[in-house]
Amino acid sequence: MNMAFVEIKDVVKRYGSNISVDHLNLSIHEGEIFGLLGPNGAGKSTAINMMSGLMKIDHGSISVDGISVNDRPLEVKKRIGLVPQDLALYETMPAADNVTFFAKLHGLRGKLLKERVEEALEFVGLQDRAKEMPATFSGGMKRRLNIACAIMHHPKLIIMDEPTVGIDPQSRNHILESVRTLNKMGSTIIYTSHYMEEVAAISDRVAIMDQGHMIACGTQQELRERVSSLEKIVIKATQITEAVIDELKLHPRISRVSSYEDVIELYVASSQQELQDILFICAKHNVILQSLACEEPDLESLFLNLTGRKLRD
Amino acid sequence: MNIWIIAWFELRRMFRTRTVIMNLFLLPLILIFILGTALSIFFNSGDKIPDLDPVKVAMVESVGNRGAVTSQLNTYLQGPDIVKMIIVQDVATTEEAEKLLRSQKVDYVVTVPIDFDHQVMSGKEAKLQLMLGSNRTANMVAGTVFDSFLDEINHGQAVASVVGSMGLHQEVAISSGAPGDTHSYVTVGKLNDEATSYSAAQYFAVAMLIMFLLYSGSTASDSLFSERENHTLYRLQSMPISHAQILVGKMIGSSIVAMVQTLVIIAVSYLLYGTNWGQQPLLLAVTCMLLIFASMAIAAIVALMSKSSSSASNFMQFLIVAMTFFSGGFLPIPVGFIQNIGEFTLNHWGMQSILQIMLHGDMSEIISSIGMLAGICAALLAVTAIVYRKVGYHA
Structure with a gap:
């Protein structure tokens, strides 16, 4: 082997x-x-x-x-x-x-x-x-x-x-x-x-x-470890605008932000600490949340983290 | 070994395609039949000479004009070959003859002038007074018969003017024979006594055979492109064989299809249309093989250099149709510059070779045509090798 x-x-x-x-x-x-x-x-x-x-x-x-x-x-x-x-x-x-x-x-x-x-x-x-x-x-x-x-x-x-x-x-x-x-x-x-x-x-x-x-x-374990310091938050919502994405990107403790269709994906050091800020920004821009989940980083996360783009972009 | 695996697979693949069977086997046979039948009027050859009704000629001989030359004319008109062509009816006066011509009871009128014998014997040009009818063919037949007689007489006059009257008498004696001799000045026969003329069916069988052998190259070119377009070339090139083996294997497969096509066209045209392909099967085979090689070489060059299958296909179509046209493959074209252009085509040399084989022609002419084909083949193969080295055959 x-x-x-x-x-x-x-x-x-x-x-x-x-x-x-x-x-x-x-x-x-x-x-x-x-x-x-x-x-x-x-x-x-x-x-x-x-x-x-x-x-x-x-x-x-x-x-x-x-x-x-x-x-x-x-x-x-x-x-x-x-x-x-x-x-x-x-x-x-x-x-x-x-x-x-x-x-x-x-x-x-x-x-x-x-x-x-x-x-x-x-x-x-x-x-x-x-x-x-x-x-x-x-x-x-x-x-x-x-x-x-x-x-x-x-x-x-x-x-x-x-x-x-x-x-x-x-x-x-x-x-x-x-x-x-x-x-x-x-x-x-x-x-x-x-x-x-x-x-x-x-x-x-x-x-x-x-x-x-x-x-x-x-x-896969080794690759995940490279992004394990980050947590992935997946928000499903409606009325997602450019403005809300831009403001999330400006947040100093949010590493990466991407959105497709009615989903926003964010990478943060600690979801517990940043969740309140994220919800506040969404509410400010009248984004209607449907679901919110915290996930372990995967290969997609690693690619996004390394290139700033999604694999399917 | 891998070359033969590819060739065999190519062969099987082609024979499974209906359009290939239609285009390579049925179409040429249909075209040979249609062109051979429809355009046989352009060929005065080994085809049966049409039976023409004898031409009715009214001949007016002036009273008292019964000299030696007039007697010769009468003897000539009774010759066995002449009586098949014209029936002479003696008429007393020109007016009466004209009346018969107008009423179409006769086709042609000849009046022997009163001084005909005197004119001839005094060394002047022999002339008959002719009155033509409305039937052009009858005019042509009768005109040829009487012109032939007059030409002979005038030939004698020419001899007399050079060597004197003794020579004239000798010449007349030699040329006309004894009085009452039925020797004819006209000999009816084929221009080529040893079956050296070809029929329309033969001509178009050769032309179509060559055109469709070239089309087999077009099929090969399409096949080379289809490997690219179906991505099978990519897989083939991932196999443990060289790229050249793939190209050669495919070309051999297409060549075998073309050979089968040749055999089918020759056999079926012989059996169905009675096309005589001559007595030199080996030379015929060599000619066809050279045409197949040339066609495959052109196909490879075009396929390697073209960017798309449609452009390759269009170019091949244009080339084949143009070469067939200039070589007279669709219809013999008696125009000098077109015939000169035709000499630069594969079709021309292929047709020269096969038609000479059909006509039991001179061996040196056949070999010369085959030599030209071989030269063209060698040049095309050299160009193919250069193009392959430069461009390659890639997915």
Whole structure:
């Protein structure tokens, strides 16, 4: 568990004058589920593309299982199963043919090929739909087939790039459960998402990226400790105005204030001490409170604390 | 090995697509039938020569004009090939002949002038008085028959003017033979005795075969783009295979589809329309293979350099239609500069090669056309390699 399976050292990727990944350093241990969290455009997908040998590295080095991605990309690719963010399926070919095609490209043949294709389809719960075209599948079923096409060769490292985008909660839970099972079967997992709850639910360790930088990395406990000195107050209310938010932001002992729809989130050193001031400001601006709760800080809190923005901004 | 896995998958994927089957297999066969039937009027070739009714000619011979030359004319008109074309009716006077022409009882009137023999024997140009009817085809047939006779006589006059009257007598004797000889000045036959003319069906079968082989390149270009648009290229590139293997595998798959397409077009056009594809299957196969390679190379260049599938598709369409037009693939165009432009097209050299194969043409001409195609292929493949190195095939 302590051996670095993926080692990223001082990696830089530029697109013209824009830096997509800026001096990224990361060690991912063998057998862990590693969450890569960050808003859209944070550089997660670029980092993944470089790890998978799909994109050239401008500076630095990446090794997977001790093999340099720069020097031997095809050897690295044999060890990786990549679940792309976008569905990458041949919609006019049966589900089993999709998996078989990619399995053949990973060198599987004969009886083993047949067994692994059946196993992968069974794993994602599509064994009964093997002969059907993906064009007839629901979004969740397509997502699951997308995963089957990446795991049939039993890769040592599975990289999942936003695998739950745009699907129903039931399929999402199925996928998250699959990730845990794959990890128990021995694969190291890198799971990227901008859904904090998903990453928090399955990851052993988490790295948070923003604007090409890694701004935090560690276990969830370690990350929470970085913001544990703060408490989070969540106010649900109506008639929230710009004026009330501005005045709350001016309060010297309120660290962060954000609002969306009919919710105001505040981070304070002590909720007991500051609550009276907060209620007074709200009353002054005729905000009608519906509920008020004090919560423990989470990864969202950490991101907000570090960047001043919410993950979904 | 991975190249063949990709090629085989590409092949299966294409044969599952109905539009591909329609565009690559059914459409060319339908077009060959339509164009071959509708435009056969432009081809005076191995098609059966239409049966024409003999032209009725009223001939007026002036009284007392029964010299050697007039006798020759009468003998000529009784020749076996001539009587198939014209039926001569002797008429006493020009007025009577004109009346018959006006009433359309005859199609053409020829009057032998009173001094015809004298004029010819004195070395002057031989002339007949002709009166044309309303039927242009009948006029053309009769005119050709009499012009042919007069040309021969005037040829003799020309000889006489150079070598003297002895030469004239010898020339007349040689050219006309003995009195009563039924030798004809006209020989009816095909311009090409060894089946060296082609029918409309053959011409358009070749033109459409080549055009649709080029369209198979367009299909390949679409396929390269669809991998990008469906994000499957991204997944393919995460597999342990090189990017070049992916491109080559897909091109091989599309080429196999084009080869099957070639076989189907040749076989079905032979069985259904009786299209004769010649006796050189190996050379025919080489020509088609070169056209397929060229088409795939163009497809790869266009797909690698275009920003969107629609722009690639539009460019391919334009290129194929333009090349087919300038090479005369839609209709032979007897305009010099268009034919000159046509020589810069793949279609031109492909058609030259296959039509020569069909016509049992000179081997050196066939090899020359195939050589040109091979040269174009080599150049296109070189450009493809350069473009690939520069641009690559990426998700």
